[in-house]
Amino acid sequence: MRCEFVNERTQVNVEVRVMPLYWLVYRHNNQISVVIEPGASIIHARLRASLDGLDEGEFTQGHELPGKWKMPKAMIGRRLTQQEAKRLLAKLSP
Numbered sequence: 200m201r202c203e204f205v206n207e208r209t210q211v212n213v214e215v216r217v218m219p220l221y222w223l224v225y226r227h228n229n230q231i232s233v234v235i236e237p238g239a240s241i242i243h244a245r246l247r248a249s250l251d252g253l254d255e256g257e258f259t260q261g262h263e264l265p266g267k268w269k270m271p272k273a274m275i276g277r278r279l280t281q282q283e284a285k286r287l288l289a290k291l292s293p
Contacts, residue, residue: 220264220275223248227256233284235264235275253278 218237221244225232234253238244241261248254255278264270268291279287 218243219266220268220270221245221261222264223254223261224259225254225256226259230256231259231281231284232256233279233281234277235270235279237275251276 218239220235220237221241223234223236223241223245225234232255234248236244236248236251236253238247241263245254245258245261253276274283274287
């Protein structure tokens with residue numbers, strides 16, 4: 200995703216690339232965990248999760264989140280509990 204804006208101080212057009220967020224699901228010890236991770240692609244998001252030690256268990260699925268969803272920063276880049284994931288889905292789903 201791209202965003203353009205004008206720097207007020209320098210009056211220069213600036214292009215900012217914003218990475219999409221991915222909903223990554225892992226299964227470990229009969230439990231499901233969810234990680235919200237930014238990435239240029241799903242593979243990039245999985246790599247970032249792996250480097251951060253968030254990929255415990257078997258990867259089962261991943262989805263790019265719609266750009267219109269406003270994700271709380273506290274939910275990004277960490278393993279969510281099942282309850283947090285359910286609440287987030289309920290809040291963000293139409």
